[in-house]
Structure formats: C-alpha cells, structure tokens
Amino acid sequence: MYGIVNKAIxxxxxxxxxxxxxxxxxxxxxxxxxxxxxxxxYDDDITFKLAIAVSNEMKISLSDVLIAFGEWWILKxxxxxxxxxxxxxxxxxxxxxxxxPNFHTRIMLMYxxxxxxxxxxxxxxxxxxxxxYFSKREGLQEFVRGLIQGLSKYFQVETVIELIETRDQGQNxxxxxxxxx
Numbered sequence: 001m002y003g004i005v006n007k008a009i010x011x012x013x014x015x016x017x018x019x020x021x022x023x024x025x026x027x028x029x030x031x032x033x034x035x036x037x038x039x040x041x042y043d044d045d046i047t048f049k050l051a052i053a054v055s056n057e058m059k060i061s062l063s064d065v066l067i068a069f070g071e072w073w074i075l076k077x078x079x080x081x082x083x084x085x086x087x088x089x090x091x092x093x094x095x096x097x098x099x100x101p102n103f104h105t106r107i108m109l110m111y112x113x114x115x116x117x118x119x120x121x122x123x124x125x126x127x128x129x130x131x132x133y134f135s136k137r138e139g140l141q142e143f144v145r146g147l148i149q150g151l152s153k154y155f156q157v158e159t160v161i162e163l164i165e166t167r168d169q170g171q172n173x174x175x176x177x178x179x180x181x
Contacts, residue, residue: 002114003036008077009050010036012069015076021057029053041113044137063142070146074154086154093155093180097121097129117144128179130164134172141166141174148178157181 013022029049036042051069055062078086089103090096104116117135124130133144145161152159157180165175 002038003040003042004038004077004081005047005073006033006036006042006050007038008073009047009054009069011076012072013054017058025050025053025057028057039110048139066140066142067146067149070143070148071150071153072146073143074147074150078150079154093151093157093159093178094129096151096155097131097178098124100131122175123177127181128177131176131178133174133176138167141168144174144176148176152180 010022010026013025029046029052031046031049033042033046051062051065054060055065058065074086085106089099098121101119101121103119104114107114107116115136117133117137117140120132120134122130122132131148133141141163145163148159148161152161160179162177162179163174164177165171165173167174
C-alpha cells in the first residue's frame with residue numbers, strides 16, 4: 001500500500017488519542033520507518049502490523065479498527081486530499097457506488113504502482129445495491145465496510161450494510177448488500 005494509507009492511520013491515532021499513543025503503537029508494531037512518504041509504496045504487511053498494534057494498544061477488535069479507519073479514510077483523508085475526485089464520483093451514495101468500479105482508474109494516474117481492488121455491482125435497485133469486492137489482499141472486508149459507512153456519512157444517508165458473501169466462507173470475493181432510505 002502507499003504511504004498515504006499508513007500516514008492516515010497515524011493521523012487517525014494522533015487526532016483521537018494523541019502523539020504519545022502513536023509512538024507506543026508504532027513501537028509495538030515493530031515497524032522501523034521514521035515517517036511515511038505518501039507517494040511511496042510500502043509492503044502491505046506494514047499496514048497490517050500497524051492495524052494490529054492499534055487493536056492491541058486500544059483493546060478493540062481488529063475489525064473495529066479497520067471499520068474506523070475506513071470511515072476516517074473517507075471523511076478525513078479522501079475529503080481533504082482528494083475532495084474534487086470524491087465530489088466527481090456522484091451527487092449521492094447510489095451514484096457514487098455506481099461510479100466506484102471506475103474510481104481506481106483515476107487514482108492509478110496519481111499512484112501508478114497501485115494494486116487496486118476491483119468493484120462490481122449487481123442487484124441495483126432504487127434503495128439498495130450489491131457491491132462485489134475483489135482484492136488480492138485478504139482480511140480487508142471490514143475496512144471496505146468502514147469505507148461504505150464513511151461514504152454514507154459523507155452523503156448524509158442512513159444505510160444498512162450486510163456482508164452476504166465472504167472469502168471467509170469459501171467464496172472468491174466479498175459481497176456487501178447496501179440498503180438506504
């Protein structure tokens with residue numbers, strides 16, 4: 001993952017728990033990187049070690065850490081650093097989700113070494129949609145849930161997000177059913 005992801009984890013921790021807590025988490029993660037450069041790729045293992053260290057230090061589940069990070073990514077990182085790109089994705093949640101399969105194509109112009117996930121849609125209804133998430137990276141479905149929750153807050157719409165299929169159950173990808181009012 002790119003350094004911007006690891007920097008966002010650092011920002012989430014320092015904004016909510018302080019710089020001292022980040023120093024402890026970084027030390028406990030075993031990561032020997034002084035600072036992350038946003039545009040540089042880093043091994044995925046670094047991101048997972050940071051998330052696990054946050055989970056251990058804060059005594060919350062890894063799932064909750066990934067969900068919180070997904071929300072933070074949308075409401076802080078993406079909104080502040082890629083606001084125009086986020087706004088170009090649609091006027092509402094449904095439009096944005098329909099646009100999502102093309103979103104990473106634009107991101108790859110900024111981050112050419114990106115290995116993005118793939119999103120597909122099915123069962124597109126007036127107030128619901130099924131989002132198919134394909135990724136080489138395993139264990140990030142709760143991060144995706146957090147991204148969807150962050151988008152829901154960004155577009156100010158209440159949603160119910162159900163994980164209806166998962167690789168944990170032997171499938172080859174995750175499917176989220178997203179319903180809104």
